[in-house]
Amino acid sequence: MLNFEEFCLKVNEDFMKYISAEYSVDNGFHAVVKDVNKNGKNFRVLFIDSADKSIKPPVVPLNRLYDSIFVKKYNGNVDQTFKEIAASYEKSFAKAVETAHKAALDDNSLKIDINNVFFALMNYDANKATLDEAHIPYSVEGELAITYRVLIDKNDDEIKSILINQNILKAFENNGFSFDKVKASAMENTEKLFPEKLVRISEDAYLLTSEYSSFGSSALLYEHSSVKELSERTGKNVLIFPCSVNTCFALLVDEDVVREADMYKDNISQFFTDMDEPVLDTHVMMYSNKEKTLLFGDDVIIDGSK
Numbered sequence: 001m002l003n004f005e006e007f008c009l010k011v012n013e014d015f016m017k018y019i020s021a022e023y024s025v026d027n028g029f030h031a032v033v034k035d036v037n038k039n040g041k042n043f044r045v046l047f048i049d050s051a052d053k054s055i056k057p058p059v060v061p062l063n064r065l066y067d068s069i070f071v072k073k074y075n076g077n078v079d080q081t082f083k084e085i086a087a088s089y090e091k092s093f094a095k096a097v098e099t100a101h102k103a104a105l106d107d108n109s110l111k112i113d114i115n116n117v118f119f120a121l122m123n124y125d126a127n128k129a130t131l132d133e134a135h136i137p138y139s140v141e142g143e144l145a146i147t148y149r150v151l152i153d154k155n156d157d158e159i160k161s162i163l164i165n166q167n168i169l170k171a172f173e174n175n176g177f178s179f180d181k182v183k184a185s186a187m188e189n190t191e192k193l194f195p196e197k198l199v200r201i202s203e204d205a206y207l208l209t210s211e212y213s214s215f216g217s218s219a220l221l222y223e224h225s226s227v228k229e230l231s232e233r234t235g236k237n238v239l240i241f242p243c244s245v246n247t248c249f250a251l252l253v254d255e256d257v258v259r260e261a262d263m264y265k266d267n268i269s270q271f272f273t274d275m276d277e278p279v280l281d282t283h284v285m286m287y288s289n290k291e292k293t294l295l296f297g298d299d300v301i302i303d304g305s306k
Contacts (some may be wrong), residue, residue, distance in 0.1 A: 001076035007066050008033055008044055010078060015046070018086035023048060023093060028245045033062065046085075048093060056099075058092040060085075090167075112175045116151040117164070117182055118190040120243070121217045122244040135166050137179055141221065142294075148186050151193055159214045190215075191222045198226040204252035206230070210238075216246045220294065221284075230291045241296075289302045 002010060012062050014034040016025050023029045029050045036043050036059075044062040044158055046106040065085060074080045080216040095194070113175030131138050131145060144162070150168065152160040161289040162168065194210035196219035203205055208226060219225060227250060285293045 001071070002065050002078070003062070004044075007070060008062055011046055011062065011082075014078075015082060016048075018082045019048070021131075022088060022125055022134070023090060023127075036090060043115055046089075048089070055093075055096050058089065060089065111150075112145075112171055112177075113150075114177050114181065114185045115189060116185045116193075117172075118151060118161070118193050118215070119146050119147060119148055119183075119186040119221075120215050120245070121216055121220070137164060137166070137169055137182075139183060142207065146183075147220075148182055154212060158206070159212055187221070189223065190218050194218060196222060196226055198230065198233050198250075204236075205250075206250040208248040208250050209246060214246055217244060217248050218246065227287050227294075228292075231287050235289060238287040239284060240286065 012031060014033045016029070019029070029048050032049050033048050034045060046065075047057040047059045047060045050058060065077070065081075066125075069084060070076065070078075070081045074084075116117050121144045123138055125145055127145055136147060138148070148164040149161040150164060152162060153230070154160065169179060169182070169204050169281055173179075177185075184270050194212060196211050196216070197211050199207040199209070208219055210219065220227065227238050227240065229251070236252045236254055239253050240248050241251075287293070288295055
């Protein structure tokens with residue numbers, strides 16, 4: 001049976017595997033295990049963190065979970081323990097999300113300002129069912145789902161935003177902003193609110209993100225994209241893989257290798273795993289210098305020739 005320290009390490013490594021798609025790593029959530037001091041006593045706690053700092057995630061003491069569930073109830077069975085903890089935590093987290101949305105509307109911390117609407121990307125196939133079930137308004141661009149958020153506050157340390165659900169969309173509609181207007185404004189605002197940043201890490205390799213290192217993958221859909229400019233300046237194609245919620249890896253290549261780019265997959269996937277980055281898409285994209293388009297296999301995602 002795992003001792004307490006081994007149990008905590010296992011929670012840190014594997015807990016998110018038991019969380020449903022709605023709160024998965026792919027959507028920017030990650031487990032945090034840390035020591036806290038309360039009333040002079042030290043505790044080891046678990047909570048799920050995300051880029052949405054308007055949500056106050058439930059915090060659960062691992063000491064209690066270890067004794068009462070892992071040891072006494074399941075006699076050291078990790079799988080059963082994690083399933084129960086994850087199911088219980090999701091219910092509590094869902095209430096925290098609901099509370100954050102309601103509070104934002106009730107106390108006017110959410111300003112119905114169309115200039116603060118922006119978009120964020122997620123994997124379409126992995127999240128379609130969850131988005132539809134939760135009635136979250138979204139759009140689709142190729143293999144990507146586009147969700148819409150309202151910026152509450154931002155500084156160098158954190159970004160506070162909230163996902164637009166049906167209730168928040170209704171508030172915008174009551175102020176004269178249709179969903180089409182929300183979408184159009186988001187496409188215009190995001191490039192201003194989250195200016196892209198292209199960081200060169202080797203002769204032909206770059207990291208594409210935002211100045212705040214959050215929601216950096218959105219830069220793929222910017223009208224003035226560094227990926228396009230990089231391709232134009234060098235005359236090369238740009239491989240983009242994998243796209244994470246916050247950061248993209250860009251690699252200059254001479255060939256049209258988007259259909260044979262699996263040779264890059266393992267190394268680059270490990271790179272993002274080491275960075276603890278939520279993966280947006282496990283497939284390779286390529287901006288074609290010749291076709292002026294962003295390609296996904298045989299499909300065109302964005303037509304940049306217009």
